[in-house]
Amino acid sequence: MPPKASMDPKTWTDRFKQYNKAAKEGRYLPSLHDLYCGMSFFGGSVAADAQEWSKHIVPDLAQKGQEMPRNPVQIAYERLMVSARLEDLQSVYEEISEYRIPLEMLGEILRADRRMVFYRVALGDESVCRCLMYDLFYTIRLLSDSATDFDGIDIY
DSSP: OOOOOOOOOOHHHHHHHHHHHHHHTTTTTOHHHHHHHHOOOOSSSSHHHHHHHHHHHGGGOOOTTOOOOOOHHHHHHHHHHOOOOOHHHHHHHHHHSSSSOOGHHHHHHHHHHHHHHHHHHTTTTTGGGHHHHHHHHHHHHHHHHHHHHHTTOOOO
């Protein structure tokens, strides 16, 4: 659900409920920020969400001028389209951490990594809880730093 700073709380809540229902029904793939706000996973499960999300992220992980159809990162994420159990998520995470990421792919890989961490925590993997907490703190700080009223005066 795209953030709308000008939206009043009731409108935001109503929209959130609509998007949440669509996510549960498998009609809307929530963003990571939607999930942070408590929105349901796509299709109501982590596995369904990870499988659907992988379909969308794989094309974004292509290297510039990539000649072969897929690079190792894409191949790893393609496996999640078939099975997205905790063991699968951990395996993909480990494979990607061993891959020498080209600088032009770093942003997309980090974005993908953040979502993988969220999935792993949702499935009970406590080893990455600290990573999720850092990301949540960073996200909250970023939002609070950008939360200003029209006069440019901080409102937090």
